[in-house]
Amino acid sequence: MTNIVYVLNGPNLNLLGMREPEVYGSDTLDDIAGMLEDRGRELGLEIDMRQSNHEGHLVDWLHEAQAEGAKAVLLNAAAYTHTSVAVLDAIKAITTPVIEVHLSDPETREEFRHHSYVALGAVDVVKGLGAQSYVVALEKAAAL
Ligand code: CA2
8 A cells, every 4th residue: 555645626616715705715736736745744645636527537537546556535526426326436446445525514405416326435524614524524534
């Protein structure tokens, strides 16, 4: 096993910090990557942060995390959280632990965000803390 933690981000998260700051905060994905690299250095973990608007990329990267011997995956699958059996199947197909991450708390929002396919395969979930959700999830990954 390596000390690499994959941080996978799903659709529209490339817009983070530019739209809807009242829901998702004003940090960009690059800001979050910087926060994770700083904390990762302290924890002895290397961060591989990625974003895609395409479901299949998330599936491919989950497989890659296993093949590369990643220590863990932090996964904010964004809207695919609530729709994607393919992402759930990929989580179940790998032995690499996956921690579900959300900026907001989907369960306090619209009904259609209450169900998470990702949660059915993830070892843990961190949500509702804004950018800090990612940092807390990294600390959980370090403790695995
Ligand atoms: O709270 C989260 O992290 C979410 O995963 C964000 C997703 C949403 O579909 C989930 O229910 C909860 C949406 C990500 C969209 O990102 C945007 C960022 C800035 C402006 C607009 C969308």
